[in-house]
Amino acid sequence: MGDIPGAREELDRLGRALRARMVELITDLTPGADLGLLFLDEPTVADWHEPLRHHYSALLRGERPASVGAADITSRAAALLDSAGWQVTTSQDGDGPRRWSVLTGRRGDSSIEIRVGHHMSAVMFSGQTPALALRAPEEFTWPEPRCTPETLTPGYLLCYECDGLGACPECGGRGWVPDQVHGRADCRACRRQRVCVICRGAGQLAASLLSPYQRGYYRRPG
Ligand SMILES: [Zn+2]
Ligand SMILES: [Zn+2]
Incomplete structure (x- = not known):
């Protein structure tokens, strides 16, 4: 099992730095938001292609104080990120009164997005670290058969x-098969049950319980 030396520590460090920056932004821009909801406990899988890559990510909704306008929040957020050394870009999502100001900050491969609603008090904070491989890719080893002609139960x-x-x-008992687009796809044969759907994992079937249809599988050709 090949953990990549230092990778988890590096990801944890990036996760802590991201959380600290988000806490600072949220506390300043939307005071009173429940920071306990800013989960950054365990990295999650960001990319299911082998080797799996993990990242920390968080999403939190804050409320703009009634006395502060959306434009003020946006420029304040940009100033905070900029002074912390993050590269900031600003854009609009939608137009008219129902628009959002979208602010994206990047530092290294970490990013923070802040969406400020002009038509409501919601301010959405999201952030993510870069995705790192934590383990070297492993060759899948096919499981040993549950049953062989030598170990069959009589009958x-x-x-x-x-x-x-x-x-x-x-799928060989993994419940998934490699998928070019998504990295992994649910196994359609077992629907993630992991065991053979005919014998339910036993590897053998009682001859006396076979249906006529099933008996057909054991008839020798010719
Ligand atoms: Zn399967
Ligand atoms: Zn089977």
């Missing part, structure tokens, strides 16, 4: 679907 036959594997023969 039983090897499962015609998995040939005794027991685990789902499509």
Whole structure:
């Protein structure tokens, strides 16, 4: 099991730095927001392609004080980020009174986005660290079969679907299969059950309980 030396420590450091910056912004811009909701406890998977890459991310809604306008919050947020050494870009989402001012701050590969509603008091804070691989990619090892011709229970036959594997023969018991676009896709054969859907993981089937249809699988050709 190959943990990449120092990767978790580096990600934790980035997570702490992100949280500290977000706490500072939220406390200043939307005082009274519940900072306990700013979960940054465990990194989550940002990219399911091998090797998996993890990041810390957080989302929090604050309320603009009644006395402060949306434009003031936006410029104050930009000034705070800028003075902390973050690169800031500003844009608009929508137009008219129902628009949001969107402010994006970047530092390294970490980012913070602040959306300020002009039509409501909501200020949405979101942030994420870069996504890092924490472990070296591992070659998948196919599981040992649950049953072989030598270990069959008397009166039983090897499962015609998995040939005794027991685990789902499509995904090898992982519940997922590699997917080019998303990295992983749910296994359609077992629907994440991980075991063979015919023998339910036993690898063998009682000959006396086979349906006529199932018996067809054991008939030798010719
Ligand atoms: Zn089976
Ligand atoms: Zn499967």
